[in-house]
Amino acid sequence: MTMPYYVAPEQVMKDRAEYAQKGIARGRSLVAVTYDDGILVVAENPSRTLHKISEIYDRVCFAGVGKYNEFDQLRVAGIRHADTKGYAYSRDDVDARSLANLYAQYLGQVFTHEMKPLEVEILVAELGTSEVGNRLYHIAYDGTVVDEQRATVLGGDADTVAGRLDQAYEQGWSLAEALRACVSCLAGPDRSLHADEIEVAVLSRANGRRTFRRLEGAELGELLPS
Amino acid sequence: MSLYLFPPGDDPGPSFADLLRRVHPHSGSSAAPASSVGDVRHATTIAALRYSGGVVMAGDRRATEGVSIAHRSIEKVFPADRFSAVAIAGAAGPAIEMVRLFQTQLEHYEKVEGTVLSLEGKANQLAQMVRAHLPMAMQGLAVVPLFAGWDSLRGTGRIFTYDVTGGRYEETDFHATGSGGRDAKTTIKIGYREAMSRDEAVELALEALFQAADEDAATGGPDPVRGIFPIVATVESSGFSRVADEDVAERFASFLDRRRDAVRGAGGDPT
Numbered sequence: 001m002t003m004p005y006y007v008a009p010e011q012v013m014k015d016r017a018e019y020a021q022k023g024i025a026r027g028r029s030l031v032a033v034t035y036d037d038g039i040l041v042v043a044e045n046p047s048r049t050l051h052k053i054s055e056i057y058d059r060v061c062f063a064g065v066g067k068y069n070e071f072d073q074l075r076v077a078g079i080r081h082a083d084t085k086g087y088a089y090s091r092d093d094v095d096a097r098s099l100a101n102l103y104a105q106y107l108g109q110v111f112t113h114e115m116k117p118l119e120v121e122i123l124v125a126e127l128g129t130s131e132v133g134n135r136l137y138h139i140a141y142d143g144t145v146v147d148e149q150r151a152t153v154l155g156g157d158a159d160t161v162a163g164r165l166d167q168a169y170e171q172g173w174s175l176a177e178a179l180r181a182c183v184s185c186l187a188g189p190d191r192s193l194h195a196d197e198i199e200v201a202v203l204s205r206a207n208g209r210r211t212f213r214r215l216e217g218a219e220l221g222e223l224l225p226s
Numbered sequence: 227m228s229l230y231l232f233p234p235g236d237d238p239g240p241s242f243a244d245l246l247r248r249v250h251p252h253s254g255s256s257a258a259p260a261s262s263v264g265d266v267r268h269a270t271t272i273a274a275l276r277y278s279g280g281v282v283m284a285g286d287r288r289a290t291e292g293v294s295i296a297h298r299s300i301e302k303v304f305p306a307d308r309f310s311a312v313a314i315a316g317a318a319g320p321a322i323e324m325v326r327l328f329q330t331q332l333e334h335y336e337k338v339e340g341t342v343l344s345l346e347g348k349a350n351q352l353a354q355m356v357r358a359h360l361p362m363a364m365q366g367l368a369v370v371p372l373f374a375g376w377d378s379l380r381g382t383g384r385i386f387t388y389d390v391t392g393g394r395y396e397e398t399d400f401h402a403t404g405s406g407g408r409d410a411k412t413t414i415k416i417g418y419r420e421a422m423s424r425d426e427a428v429e430l431a432l433e434a435l436f437q438a439a440d441e442d443a444a445t446g447g448p449d450p451v452r453g454i455f456p457i458v459a460t461v462e463s464s465g466f467s468r469v470a471d472e473d474v475a476e477r478f479a480s481f482l483d484r485r486r487d488a489v490r491g492a493g494g495d496p497t
Binding site: 054080083087 | 228229230231242245246249250326327330333334337338340
């Protein structure tokens, strides 16, 4: 009779975490910052159609890094959650916190109980009526939630980028200032990123009910010095 | 509320209506009452017409319950999304619910798919909702929407009408429906010209509603005392926009002046 090998739970968790971290580290980073009129999300993404950032609801957006099919499934689930909630109750009752909790529960569940953890890190951002009300929920592959007020970085090189962003961040800066800083933080000192290598979206109070908007093409080109 | 995740082969896709059926199988309007319900609120006259740069959609503000006025300022014209509008006639309760579902459906599709449905696709979605409502319509709770929008693929405004069975018909230039629809439609028919301007089209839509209110008890006319005026909206390449109440009030005031002069000039009784 063969006995199953005993593996210590600590080892199991460590292996899974390492596996997920490796998967995430293969992808490019993403930053989200607040600016005077809303929240700006910038991702390094050469694709124009496979988005990392997208709209969830009137004041809520989603961003993910890591394995595309995995975070895209979470994105659609988020839209489903928000739309059914807004339809059953009211548009005002949809918020980022409850969605972030659901994501955290799901990611935590998969991390501890499934064979393979999800190789994703996601962001749920909510635009407040003023700058104080802005929320950035950063959720890791194991379900850990971090609630940030001003800025957060997701992805492989997160610590380095976060260090640069910490230096550059200014309270109440404009969209153009914030965007230039985010792009140079993502690029680092040794290279520069062009408009066609990044994906940019904002949640802006100027946009009416649906605050989410992508910045693309000529508009993005104008905001970024070439 | 929970996170709705489905296995790949069994996913409801971008349809919000299908999602609702999956997660709340007992909600929705599929079960019709056994016998017809008594007097319920009815929303009445709505009209739409095309002009050179888009479409105008207008509706009066009255809801009736049998022979009494149930509401004086109900809204019957709604934005369906950024580039289309939907107006309702018939049983107000289910009609407003249908509009809410339709709006959510269009936005849901847009967010999940990352692209906007074509105007024809939106019109067909609404047809499916009207068809699903047929059992209720058989019990006297008919909902007859009117759908219009800007077709960005063809660069033109388009109008779609429906019947209770979910039949979807495209109108070339204009349509009006509801209890005063006949009078409104006749007015538009007489005043309609090819390639009207936005202003002319808005004026004509207001006149149509005025004439409908003049002939039909269930259609509300302009109410300057309470400041309640028909809702008029336009959809063009820049999107949906509602004509401001003050603008509508001004247009009505000058329209009434012109009519008064015309009646006096003809030697008739101005009352």
